[in-house]
Amino acid sequence: MKELVILSGKGGTGKTSLTAAFASLSEHMILCDADVDAADLHLLMEPDVQQRTDFVAGNEAVIDPDRCTQCGLCKDLCRFDAILFDTEPDRFEVDPIACEGCGVCHDLCPEQAIDFPQKTCGEWYISDTRFGPMVHARLGIAEENSGRLVALVRQETQKIVSEKKIDLVLTDGPPGIGCPVIASIGQSSAVLIVAEPTVSGRHDMERVARLAAHFKVPAMVCINKYDLNPDQTEAIEAFAGMNDIAVTGRIPFDPAFTRSMIEKKTVIETDDMSPVSLAIKSVWDRVMEHPAMKMERLV
Amino acid sequence: MIISVASGKGGTGKTTVATNLAFSLGKNVQIMDCDVEEPNAHLFLDPAVTETLPVVAPVPEVDPGKCTFCKKCMEICRYGAIAVVAKKVLTFEELCHSCGGCLAVCPEDAVSEKRRELGIIEKGTIREMSFIHGRLNIGQVMVPPIIKKIRTFTNHWSVNIIDAPPGTSCPVIAAMHGADFVLLVTEPTPFGLHDLTLAVEAVKLLGIPHGIVINRAGMGNDEVKRYAQNEGIDILMEIPFSKEIARVYSRGEMIVEKMPEYKQKFLDLFDRIQTLAGPVKGVVGQ
Numbered sequence: 001m002k003e004l005v006i007l008s009g010k011g012g013t014g015k016t017s018l019t020a021a022f023a024s025l026s027e028h029m030i031l032c033d034a035d036v037d038a039a040d041l042h043l044l045m046e047p048d049v050q051q052r053t054d055f056v057a058g059n060e061a062v063i064d065p066d067r068c069t070q071c072g073l074c075k076d077l078c079r080f081d082a083i084l085f086d087t088e089p090d091r092f093e094v095d096p097i098a099c100e101g102c103g104v105c106h107d108l109c110p111e112q113a114i115d116f117p118q119k120t121c122g123e124w125y126i127s128d129t130r131f132g133p134m135v136h137a138r139l140g141i142a143e144e145n146s147g148r149l150v151a152l153v154r155q156e157t158q159k160i161v162s163e164k165k166i167d168l169v170l171t172d173g174p175p176g177i178g179c180p181v182i183a184s185i186g187q188s189s190a191v192l193i194v195a196e197p198t199v200s201g202r203h204d205m206e207r208v209a210r211l212a213a214h215f216k217v218p219a220m221v222c223i224n225k226y227d228l229n230p231d232q233t234e235a236i237e238a239f240a241g242m243n244d245i246a247v248t249g250r251i252p253f254d255p256a257f258t259r260s261m262i263e264k265k266t267v268i269e270t271d272d273m274s275p276v277s278l279a280i281k282s283v284w285d286r287v288m289e290h291p292a293m294k295m296e297r298l299v
Numbered sequence: 300m301i302i303s304v305a306s307g308k309g310g311t312g313k314t315t316v317a318t319n320l321a322f323s324l325g326k327n328v329q330i331m332d333c334d335v336e337e338p339n340a341h342l343f344l345d346p347a348v349t350e351t352l353p354v355v356a357p358v359p360e361v362d363p364g365k366c367t368f369c370k371k372c373m374e375i376c377r378y379g380a381i382a383v384v385a386k387k388v389l390t391f392e393e394l395c396h397s398c399g400g401c402l403a404v405c406p407e408d409a410v411s412e413k414r415r416e417l418g419i420i421e422k423g424t425i426r427e428m429s430f431i432h433g434r435l436n437i438g439q440v441m442v443p444p445i446i447k448k449i450r451t452f453t454n455h456w457s458v459n460i461i462d463a464p465p466g467t468s469c470p471v472i473a474a475m476h477g478a479d480f481v482l483l484v485t486e487p488t489p490f491g492l493h494d495l496t497l498a499v500e501a502v503k504l505l506g507i508p509h510g511i512v513i514n515r516a517g518m519g520n521d522e523v524k525r526y527a528q529n530e531g532i533d534i535l536m537e538i539p540f541s542k543e544i545a546r547v548y549s550r551g552e553m554i555v556e557k558m559p560e561y562k563q564k565f566l567d568l569f570d571r572i573q574t575l576a577g578p579v580k581g582v583v584g585q
């Protein structure tokens with residue numbers, strides 16, 4: 001089994017549309033949407049949700065005014081400025097948005113006046129799509145723990161992989177280079193970075209590429225909308241060449257991406273012989289030929 | 300005045316709007332790039348950096364001479380960042396949230412704190428404008444402390460324009476919290492609309508006045524406009540979908556410099572923001 005994580009650094013480069021297109025080109029595949037903070041893949045996949053589960057992670061401090069003697073210790077201890085003193089009536093209160101759930105106030109309050117209930121931070125789903133199963137999630141607004149939700153979604157994907165003997169996991173990765181991205185690439189076979197030929201796209205791509213190298217995950221790159229700026233396209237390819245990143249191809253700018261999105265289809269489904277579809281197929285062939293993605297099959 | 304420029308999704312043109320708005324104002328403005336995982340504003344602005352500061356977080360260090368291996372530190376830590384194994388205390392800095400629990404709970408005074416670098420902050424100037432951004436070190440995960448640090452440099456006597464990170468989780472909240480106005484940048488596509496609705500939920504949770512900028516107007520459909528109308532959110536500006544703008548952007552250039560007719564549009568945008576935000580500290584001209 002191989003897992004390809006599709007990343008982009010910033011988002012908005014066409015990562016999700018490409019993930020969907022690759023799904024329509026693959027068999028025995030499962031989709032994993034690890035972009036839990038702003039998940040979009042379901043908009044193209046129209047998943048039929050089979051199982052819905054609460055994501056319970058972390059805790060939140062709540063002060064019980066009846067037990068609190070207003071000694072102020074919790075406010076001094078909280079490093080996240082989450083405990084406020086409110087007047088009218090006078091009382092200590094926790095700001096739920098600022099609370100990190102570290103539990104220090106709960107453990108150390110001399111009056112045991114701080115409860116520490118578990119929090120539901122989102123939901124995750126196992127679904128069927130027209131291309132295969134899909135595991136996806138939704139993180140609640142203003143929640144922490146996105147890295148943990150990514151890890152959970154990937155774990156659940158692995159369970160289905162062993163149950164159903166699936167060959168390939170396609171993971172739509174989160175933006176950035178922080179905790180959710182790190183959680184999405186560990187133990188994966190390879191990452192494919194979808195880069196845009198802009199000064200900022202190149203910068204973003206270089207940072208993700210360094211992150212992949214830091215965690216020793218083989219990286220590939222493809223350039224979307226390459227014709228927007230051929231100079232930047234070449235610069236990205238040159239960077240890749242010098243950093244042991246396989247260049248898998250160039251995809252032209254095409255309004256078909258947006259049109260397909262509106263029709264809830266992949267670009268390949270819209271017209272599988274269009275220039276953009278042919279370019280995507282060629283990228284996909286090269287991705288699957290990469291040594292890190294070669295399937296070990298018994299002859 | 301603090302204007303936070305956000306969008307549920309990356310790549311919608313947040314940085315374009317933030318930097319061009321700042322350039323149109325020209326002075327009494329500070330650009331604060333809080334997208335510390337992928338900072339981009341400097342690529343368009345090319346600021347002269349005058350100061351570089353490390354952003355550090357405290358992590359525990361245990362004095363083996365004082366430690367009695369009572370495990371209290373391990374029990375209070377919710378992040379698995381400190382462990383007592385046989386006669387040894389192990390710390391895992393990359394998991395530590397710097398909550399100070401182990402330090403506060405240790406009965407033997409065996410825990411002290413040392414500094415760990417999470418990233419850096421760079422300050423500088425472009426013409427008559429101030430610039431500040433942060434950069435997360437590769438492999439580090441603690442984003443909110445860097446954003447909070449950047450925000451301590453808010454200049455209350457000028458306009459502060461924050462380029463927020465994408466998404467709706469803790470880093471974005473850190474970049475919107477306490478702002479006078481949130482400008483939500485979106486594109487008129489199903490993905491853009493979906494992520495916009497999430498961003499609107501976040502802004503409403505924080506109770507901050509807000510408005511929408513539609514970037515690449517005309518490329519998709521009218522759903523964003525319909526949504527805005529239903530929700531009663533003003534669309535403050537539309538930037539049309541054009542290859543010329545896309546090329547200017549791709550070269551790392553500013554729209555208001557290459558297409559000067561846009562300067563007035565951004566100034567109009569600023570006027571509308573001021574009206575919607577109501578009376579705030581440090582508005583230009585006060």
Ligand code: SF4
Binds near residue numbers: 067070075108112113
């Ligand atoms: S530490 Fe406990 S008793 Fe003291 S102010 Fe906080 S909640 Fe109240």
Ligand code: SF4
Binds near residue numbers: 099101
């Ligand atoms: S749990 Fe931690 S962050 Fe939350 S209020 Fe208590 S001390 Fe502060």
Ligand code: SF4
Binds near residue numbers: 370371410
């Ligand atoms: S709480 Fe202090 S004494 Fe106890 S194990 Fe931890 S460091 Fe050692």
Ligand code: SF4
Binds near residue numbers: 359372375377378
């Ligand atoms: S500071 Fe907090 S998170 Fe870090 S090791 Fe101590 S208890 Fe754990």
